[in-house]
Amino acid sequence: MRLYSFFRSSASHRVRIALALKGLPYTYEAVPLALHGGAQQTDAYRAVNAQQLVPTLVDGDVHVSQSLAIFDLLDRKRADPPLFPADVAGRARVWSLCLYVACEIQPLQNLRVERYLADVLKLDPAGCTAFKRHFQDIGFDVVEAMLNDGHAGEYGHGDEPTAVECMLVPQAGAVLRTGGTLERWPTIARIVATCARHPAFLAAAPEHQPDAY
Numbered sequence: 661m662r663l664y665s666f667f668r669s670s671a672s673h674r675v676r677i678a679l680a681l682k683g684l685p686y687t688y689e690a691v692p693l694a695l696h697g698g699a700q701q702t703d704a705y706r707a708v709n710a711q712q713l714v715p716t717l718v719d720g721d722v723h724v725s726q727s728l729a730i731f732d733l734l735d736r737k738r739a740d741p742p743l744f745p746a747d748v749a750g751r752a753r754v755w756s757l758c759l760y761v762a763c764e765i766q767p768l769q770n771l772r773v774e775r776y777l778a779d780v781l782k783l784d785p786a787g788c789t790a791f792k793r794h795f796q797d798i799g800f801d802v803v804e805a806m807l808n809d810g811h812a813g814e815y816g817h818g819d820e821p822t823a824v825e826c827m828l829v830p831q832a833g834a835v836l837r838t839g840g841t842l843e844r845w846p847t848i849a850r851i852v853a854t855c856a857r858h859p860a861f862l863a864a865a866p867e868h869q870p871d872a873y
Contacts, residue, residue, distance in 0.1 A: 661686040664708060664716040666693045666700075667869035668837075670766060670830035672715040674727040676869070677826045680860035682738045686717075690871035695775055728762055731823050743823040754817050754824055757806055761827040765799035768792070769834055789838050796835050797844070803828070804845040816851050821858065829855050833866065 663679070663686045665672035679686055691714050692699045699705055700712045709716040709725050717724045717733070724730050731743050745751045767773070769792050777783045777791060807816055816824035832842060832852045842849035855861040866872060 662689055662718040663687070664689045664691050664705070664714055664718070665869070665871075666691050666714050667866045667872040669693060669714050670769070670834050671713070671727045673830035673833065673864060673866060674826045675715045675717065675730050676864035677829065677861055678727075678731055678734050678743055678823070680863045681741060681743070681821060681826075682734055684734065684738060688870055690869075692871065693771060695771055695778070698771070727826075728758060728823075731758075731826065741820065743826065745817065745822065750811070750817060753809075753811060754822050757803065757816065757824050758827045760799070760803060760806070761831050764802075765796065765831060766834075768795040792834075792838050793840055796831075796838065796840065800831075800835065800845050800848060804847055807847045807851070812847065812851070814854060821855065821860070825851065825855050825861070828852065829861060 661679075661684065663672075663675060665676065665688060667690075691705060693714065700714060706712055708718075708723065711725050713725060715725070715727065715730065717730045719733070719737070722733070724733050735743050744754050774788055774792075777788045778785075783791065811817055813819040815821050816828060828848065829852055832848060835842065842852060862868070
């Protein structure tokens with residue numbers, strides 16, 4: 661397998677965690693992202709992924725983009741450990757948490773939005789950061805409430821990591837990169853701290869990737 665990734669991309673980080681949890685080896689292909697003129701905007705990368713986003717996972721003739729679609733592929737490729745619970749209610753809960761991060765929080769943090777804020781709306785860097793922080797805070801308030809529904813254990817769903825942590829840890833990293841802390845969300849902070857001691861999460865961390873700088 662080949663993973664097209666950028667070390668600081670939260671979506672790429674999600675997939676690196678999932679691959680590490682599964683113990684699946686892969687070749688790392690760096691796609692340096694930038695606000696203007698990043699490698700994701702080249703014709704060469706468009707041929708790999710028409711969305712011009714990372715990550716992209718290539719497995720033989722199969723090209724898969726979007727982190728949650730990749731999670732589904734990985735669960736079907738190697739069932740253990742599962743990223744999604746087997747029971748119907750648990751699976752729906754984990755999907756709900758994952759989709760909230762993927763669809764409601766992270767899209768407002770990505771480079772295309774930042775480029776529009778800076779180039780069209782003429783926000784300065786402080787204004788762009790304030791925009792990100794506003795929606796991060798709203799989103800994590802919701803995630804904290806969802807996690808406190810009685811089904812969390814050592815991790816977000818029970819006592820083993822699932823797709824919840826694959827989504828949560830990179831998004832927490834985005835909060836920290838914009839100067840925030842996790843103190844406002846004690847359950848999120850506890851789960852992220854637990855993950856920080858897990859070998860798969862350590863291996864997938866941005867600072868441990870070959871393109872890190």
